[in-house]
Amino acid sequence: MCATPLPVPKTLVLIGLMGAGKTSIGKRLATKLHLPFVDADHEIERAAGCTIQEIFDRFGEAGFRDGERRVIARLLEQPVQVLSTGGGAFMDEGTRQLIRDRGISVWLRADLDLLVHRTARRDHRPLLRQGDPHTVLGRLMEVRYPVYAQADLTVDSDDSPPDVTTDRVIVALRQWLGDADSTAA
Template sequence: MGAGKSCIGRLLAASLDLPFVDADKEIEAAAGCSIEDIFAAHGEEAFRDGERRVIARLLDEPKMVLATGGGAFLDPETRQLIRERATSVWLRADVDLLLRRTSRRNNRPLLKRGDPRQILNDLIEQRYPVYAEADVVVDSVDGPPETTLARVIKGLRRHFEESGAAAQGAAPRSASQ
């Protein structure tokens, strides 16, 4: 949350001439209410279950750029589906950047449970080791989104070149760059 998934995802989709889909928006449409309302009425476990089903459905559709919520990749079943059907990109960001970006809006259910900096630090400690399993790792920067977009495109090119070479037996595939 706050790394730039939606912003960079939209730019990437436009540059690749693909549709952009935000999994959180799809979850809200399927549930008929906001993510914040899902958390409040049913809890995080119910939200994650719905998130898993929606992402599985989306991964069966034609090519797209899909932005998933911050906790989606933590789910082993969802992570496996992404490995099998997609190329994953982690937009890595430090806590200060995440804090600046998430403080702009007040609709982050996980950050309403206490001190946002401590919550983000705890999430980083918990999630970043799993996120590191992504096919492409790119540092999100505070600046024009086109800077991060260029890094994503470069990372994707490198990933596809390396995985193409690996398929021909020339080089091993590296999941995190």
């Protein structure tokens, strides 16, 4: 990876389905760019004083999305950072507009089989308890991928080592910013 520092003008907001690597890639990206890493879901839970599942149970999805939007708005007002969002955050028009205005959105796009494989290792994803994970993730892809495609950058997240995907994000970011060193990365 090129050693030339990359000045990032706005917060990098990682979007994508569960299992796409938003947290894993986000942490590595933050380290390489010398930026803080923040997980929006953790910040939402901290602000609410309960888990995301509890928020959904008490206030429904609309209540959760409202709180999520407010937390993401607050995070986007902070100094430049790498921000990982929940899979549904970018689906909310208000949140999507905040990200457009104040951040640089990066869609980590992954294929269905990889997402199924990655999410099978964890059982804390409530959406995947609603049926066959392959079917659930396939439906989510159909609905969400056309919206995710509105992101500023799209980077494929595959079964390469995480550092390879992280470097792909940096190359794409350099190109998007018009950085002269983008081909050297």
